[in-house]
Amino acid sequence: MSTEQGPRPHRVLVLNSGSSSVKYQLLDMADARRLAVGLVERIGEETSRLVHTPLTEGAGGEREVTGRVADHREALEAVAAELAKDGLGLDSPELAAIGHRVVHGGRQFTRPTVIDDAVLAEIERLVPVAPLHNPANLMGIRTARRMRPDLPQVAVFDTTFHTTMPEYAARYPIERETADAHRVRRYGFHGTSHGYVARKAAELLDRPLAELNLITLHLGNGASAAAVRGGICVDTSMGLTPLEGLMMGTRSGDVDPAVVFHLRRVAGMETDETDALLNQRSGLLGICGDNDMREITRRMDEGDEDARLAFDMYVHRLKKYIGAYAAVLGRVDAVVFTAGVGENAAAVRQAAVEGLEGFGMAVDRELNAVRSGAPRLISPGSSRVAVAVVPTDEELEIAEQTYALVGPDTRPAPESADSPATPPG
Ligand code: AMP
Numbered sequence: 001m002s003t004e005q006g007p008r009p010h011r012v013l014v015l016n017s018g019s020s021s022v023k024y025q026l027l028d029m030a031d032a033r034r035l036a037v038g039l040v041e042r043i044g045e046e047t048s049r050l051v052h053t054p055l056t057e058g059a060g061g062e063r064e065v066t067g068r069v070a071d072h073r074e075a076l077e078a079v080a081a082e083l084a085k086d087g088l089g090l091d092s093p094e095l096a097a098i099g100h101r102v103v104h105g106g107r108q109f110t111r112p113t114v115i116d117d118a119v120l121a122e123i124e125r126l127v128p129v130a131p132l133h134n135p136a137n138l139m140g141i142r143t144a145r146r147m148r149p150d151l152p153q154v155a156v157f158d159t160t161f162h163t164t165m166p167e168y169a170a171r172y173p174i175e176r177e178t179a180d181a182h183r184v185r186r187y188g189f190h191g192t193s194h195g196y197v198a199r200k201a202a203e204l205l206d207r208p209l210a211e212l213n214l215i216t217l218h219l220g221n222g223a224s225a226a227a228v229r230g231g232i233c234v235d236t237s238m239g240l241t242p243l244e245g246l247m248m249g250t251r252s253g254d255v256d257p258a259v260v261f262h263l264r265r266v267a268g269m270e271t272d273e274t275d276a277l278l279n280q281r282s283g284l285l286g287i288c289g290d291n292d293m294r295e296i297t298r299r300m301d302e303g304d305e306d307a308r309l310a311f312d313m314y315v316h317r318l319k320k321y322i323g324a325y326a327a328v329l330g331r332v333d334a335v336v337f338t339a340g341v342g343e344n345a346a347a348v349r350q351a352a353v354e355g356l357e358g359f360g361m362a363v364d365r366e367l368n369a370v371r372s373g374a375p376r377l378i379s380p381g382s383s384r385v386a387v388a389v390v391p392t393d394e395e396l397e398i399a400e401q402t403y404a405l406v407g408p409d410t411r412p413a414p415e416s417a418d419s420p421a422t423p424p425g
Contacts, residue, residue, distance in 0.1 A: 009096035011035065011088075012399040015076075016101040017140025019132065020044055022075045025395040026088055029096070029403045032396060035088055040075040050075075052082040059086045072139040076147060090148055097152040098144050099402030101394070102137045103189065103242075104130030105157030112160065112401040115141060115153045123155065129183055129240065152406040156398040161191030162226070162233045169235045169328075186244075188236035190218040190339075194226040195233075196397040197338045197390040202231075204375045204388055205334060213329040215322055218392065219348065220339035221249040221291065225318075227325035235328050237321055243279055247317045249291035252282035254317070284310045293345045315351040322352065326359050334386040335361060343391050344371075349378065353387055360384030 010030045016023040020043045026035045036059075038052040048069035053062045063082065069075050080090045100115070106126045113119055120141065127134045137155075145153055162170075170186045172179060179185060194216045201216075202209035209231040216226045223246040226236040237245025237253075247253040255278070263269040269277070285291035288310035290299065299307035326332050337349050346368045353363045364380040372389075379387035 009094050010403075011092070011095045012402050013090070013095060013098045014101070014395045014398045014402070015098060015140050015144060016395070017072060017136050019136040022072065022079065022140060024079055025399070026083060027396065027399045029399060032400070036083060036086060037395075038079065038082065040069055040078060043069050043072060043075050048075075050078050050082065052079070054086040054088070056086060056088070072136075073143045073146070076140070076143045080147065095148075095151065097154055097402050097406040098148065099154045099156055099398040100137060100141050100144070101158070101192070101398055102141075102155040103133035103158045104187065105155070105159045105163075106183065106187065107163060107185075109155070109157045109160055110163045112154050112156045112405050114405060115145070115155050119155060129187070154402040154405050156192060156401050158189045158191050159187045161195040162186075162188030162236050164232045165234060165236065172239075184240055186236070186239040188224070188226070188233070189238045189242045190222065190224045190226075191233070191236075192394045192397045192401075193218045193338060193392040194224075194228065194236070196394065197336050197392050198226075198228045198231060200375050200390045201334055201336045201388050204377065204390065205386060207333075212333045213331050214334050214336055215325045215329070215332055216336045216338065217318065217322075217342055217352075218339045219246070219318075219337065219341035219345075222251065223248045223253075223318075223339070223341070225321040225325060227328045229329060235325065246321060247314045248283040250280050250283045250285045252278045252286070284314060287313060293341045293348065297345065297347050311347075311351075315348060318348070318352045319356070322356065322361070323359070332359070332361070332385050334388055336388045336390050338390050338392040343389055349387070349389070361387060363387050 010028060012027050012029055014025045014027065021039060021041045023039045025037045027033065028035055034055050036052065036054045038050065040048065040050045042048045046068050048067065050065040051062060054060065065078065069078060083089055102123060104126045106129065108122060123134055123138055141153060165186065172184060172186065174184065197216050198214050199209055201214055202212055211230065214228040216228055218224050222242055224236060224238045225246060227234050243251050245253050260274050263274055283291060284296060288296060288306035290296050290307065296307045296311055300311055322335060335353065337343065341348055350363050350368055353361050360383065362380055362383045363378050368378040373391055375388065375390040377386055377388050379385065
């Protein structure tokens with residue numbers, strides 16, 4: 001534990017709690033530096049594993065702890081113990097806040113929000129529209145609050161960036177009464193990432209975000225596209241759940257909804273079975289047996305036809321969204337690739353933009369082949385539309401939004417009158 005008394009708390013712990021995992025990063029907001037990163041996985045199984053990497057000077061390398069971690073409480077306790085070994089304990093007075101990734105914030109959470117009992121109840125109320133994600137996020141929040149009840153804790157929602165979508169983009173064309181009764185509409189996800197890379201793309205282009213029309217493509221294991229006008233999201237490909245839109249690692253993306261009824265009628269498939277089919281056994285995996293783009297491009301280069309088909313389908317669907325969002329925006333200033341596939345798979349970027357010269361979009365082969373962790377342009381100088389690769393950093397964005405909200409001066413009174421920490425109505 002650190003006994004050093006900093007002038008003001010300036011560290012933020014970011015927690016991303018999944019159903020059987022907790023990912024975490026501890027950041028120093030004075031210089032946006034990572035102090036430690038880690039992951040607890042297989043929570044609840046006999047073979048849980050914690051991998052902790054301290055990044056402070058002289059702290060040594062990665063440490064691994066294996067053994068049963070029964071639940072999220074034990075997971076966070078294990079994380080706290082590892083952090084304490086590096087003098088970064090959760091009881092440190094330098095810890096300013098904990099920022100939690102929360103997947104579903106519905107329509108109501110239009111900004112990051114300091115968590116109190118009312119906010120917790122609202123997140124709980126959204127469980128029916130995010131049955132896989134919000135309960136896990138809630139477990140992480142409850143545990144962290146129990147461990148540090150005095151500390152401001154902030155929820156940063158994947159949906160917030162998309163709450164600006166116009167009603168005609170957010171609604172599905174189905175009977176209004178039924179849709180409204182069950183909150184069926186497009187919410188969109190990966191918002192933290194889309195918002196972050198939009199801002200970074202404006203920096204890269206050295207132009208004000210407010211002037212730019214961007215198509216942001218978050219292509220990770222999950223994948224989504226967003227149309228962003230002047231920094232404001234006007235449409236996005238994921239919908240009520242993260243299943244809609246682009247073809248993904250294991251998720252189908254867009255299919256005719258009648259596929260579900262058809263499979264029910266001809267194969268007797270129950271709701272949960274179709275859910276698992278479309279979410280876990282479809283996408284790249286469903287077509288070629290692999291969901292890792294590295295493996296798919298490798299197989300493709302060896303002439304594997306299934307891998308080629310999966311790749312072609314992925315790119316075809318991606319291209320359709322680029323075209324659709326070019327139409328939605330009218331004028332496009334930049335197409336921005338991010339996340340695991342978007343940042344690393346040059347072949348995907350090349351193929352997705354190929355043939356779009358009529359839209360003013362092109363990729364320079366040499367620039368596209370450069371491997372780098374920095375934001376960069378991959379379009380030729382002559383291209384009317386910039387094509388960029390911008391590494392995403394959702395944890396940094398969550399930490400910054402958390403810190404901006406609780407501020408170094410507001411601790412420990414997030415509800416004080418001059419704090420902007422009011423839950424949205
Ligand atoms: P993410 O969800 O953003 O972590 O992205 C994970 C996915 O990125 C993996 O499943 C891979 O398909 C893809 N990926 C990661 N590294 C590479 C790489 N070097 N080349 C191609 N794809 C990659």
